[in-house]
Amino acid sequence: MKTKNAHHIHIAPPPAEEDAAPLRISVIGTGYLGATHAAAMAELGFDVIGVDMDPSKIAALERGEVPFFEPGLPSLISRHVATGKLSFTTDLKAAVQASDVHFICVGTPQHPSSHAADLRFVDTATRAVAASxxxxxxxxxxxxxxxxxxxxxxxxVSEAAPAAVHAELVWNPEFLREGMAVEDTLHPDRVVIGGASPWAEERLRRVYDAALASGVPLISCDLPTAELVKVSANAFLATKISFINAIAGLCEKADADVAVLADAIGYDPRIGRRFLNAGLGFGGGCLPKDIRALMHRAGELGAYSAVKLMQQVDEINMDQRQRVIDLTLRALGGSVLNARVAVLGAAFKPDTDDVRDSPALNVAAALHLRGAMVTVFDPAAGPTAGRLYPTLSYADDLESAVRSADIVLVLTEWDEFRNADPTRLGALVERRLVVDGRNCLPVETWRDAGWEYWGLGHTSGAPRELVASRARAA
Structure with a gap:
């Protein structure tokens, strides 16, 4: 099979053949990626069959229910199940034989005994599709x-596919942001296709015709480049986050303000302001797993500079959790024993209920083990967090979480927390003491409301009137 090794960027795609029959699509795996991709393809007008081996998951999807929080996805699934454009099944062979393009969207979790990716599900799904x-x-x-x-x-694929059919495998990485997955699938900022023959590229052009017609660039490249694009993008974002967190530590030592520093360097178009918010660091099911898998694979290939860089990025990120714990201890005078701690946030980021490798829950659990009475509130991830960390207490709303608290920790930057009224919350707490683990609060507003504010990367301190009273007492 010939592969295309040249790198081309196409803005205006050639028109599809008018007499070409509409493509039918199967999506293998109905987790976060698969369910979103299947629903979006149906929204674009394709007949789509989602395949999963779990009958209960299939039944839930047919009712428009998804086992995770993703804005807009349940309604999109329900709408297209109702129109008949989207269906779900456990019968992989029937789905494959009824379709023309087959998307492999199964998980690649971290291997239980190393940093390598566990590829069993990908291998099994690919073999099953080819054989069917x-x-x-x-x-x-x-x-x-x-x-x-x-x-x-x-x-x-070559071994498993019947001899009488033409089967081709290409790579088309996803670039979804949790909380924006539907929008990212319907309106991608680029489409990458790796290892496609003209026959394969023509079919994928038809799949992504709406995006390409709107000017979205198509990058056609070889297989290895396509595989590296996604993990390299995630590695770069992780590096940017760890960089600003390392600089935040320097700012604390030098009595500088990392938020102002980030604003200043963010005006440089070569740098940009996004992902330069110092804080608790990254988590979730993608960035930590992907940088560790990249580290492992780079080591296998002898690319040791990449290994060292990713190792440092990972270490800085994990250190941030301990820094927030240490900051909390300092704010409370050295001990959290019997302290009532309100933790605002459980998900690894806002607009999701994903608590995989959540820095917020990691900090909450560590404080609990030190003897703190921890109450967690998250607008979406409370039930998910409760199943993973059942020894923590959970509140149903913000007010209940902070009531009688000795300290409040903001660990996920939900708008509900960023825009909270510090005066109203101040009337509920035992002590107006806040640790801003995401540097997302308006500092002066909280200090003016009488809060002692502690953050990462800039001078922490008490409200002006408290500073003055301490000076008079001294």
């Missing part, structure tokens, strides 16, 4: 995989 082909089919990998995986999967 009843006519020519394009197999499209979307899962995040280590470089070199797609070449190996092509061998699996």
């Amino acid at each position: 082909l009843g006519h020519d089919g394009l197999i499209v990998g979307k899962s995040t995989v280590p470089v070199g995986t797609a070449a190996r999967l092509r061998e699996i």
Whole structure:
């Protein structure tokens, strides 16, 4: 099979053949990526079949229910199940034989015994699709995989596909942001296709016709480049976050303000302001897993500079959790024993209920183990967090979480917390003491409301009137 090794960026795609039959799509795996991709493809007008081996998950999806929080997704699924454009099944063979393009969207979790990605689900899904082909089919990998995986999967396709059909595997990485996944799928900022023949590229152009017609660039490249694009993007974002957190530590030592510093350097168009908010660091199911898998694969290939860089990025990120714990201890005079601690946030970021590798819950659990009485509130992730950390207490609303608290920790930057009225909250707490683990609060507003404010990367301190009273007492 010939692959395209040149790198081309196309803005205006050629028109699709008018007499081409509408493509039918199967999506293998109905987790976060698969469910979103299936619903978005139906929204774009395709007939889509989502495949999963879990009958209960299939039944829930047919009712428009998803086991995670993603704005707009349940209604999108319900609408297209009702129109008949979207269906779900456990019968992979029937779905494959009824479709023309098959997206592999299964998970690639971190291997339980190393930093490597666990590729069992990708291997199994690819082999099953290839073996089930009843006519020519394009197999499209979307899962995040280590470089070199797609070449190996092509061998699996060659072995498993019936001799009478033409089967081709290409790679088309996803770039979804949790909380924005539907928008990112319907309106991507780029489309990357790796290892496509003209036959395969023509079909994927038809799949992404709406985006390409609006001017979204199509990057056609080889398989290894396509595999590396996603993990490299995540690694860069993780590096940017860890960089500003390292500088935040320097700002504290030098009595500088990291928020002002980030604003100033963010005006440089080569740098940009996004992902330069110092704080608790990143978590979730993608960035930590992806940088560790990249580190592992880079080591296998002998790219040791990448290994060292990713290791430092990971270490800085994990250190931020301890820094917030230490900041809380300092704010409370050295001990949290029997202190009533309100933790605002459980999800690793706002607009999701994903608590995988959540820095907020990690800090909450560590304080609980030190003897604090911890109450957690999150607008979406409370039930998910409760299943993972059942020993913590959970509140149903912001007011209940902070009532009688000795200290309030803001650890996920939900708008509800960023825009909270510090005067109203101040009337509920035992002590007006806040640790802003995300540097997301308006500092002067909180200090003017009588709060002692502690943050990362700039001078922490008490409200002006408290400073004055302490000076008089001295």
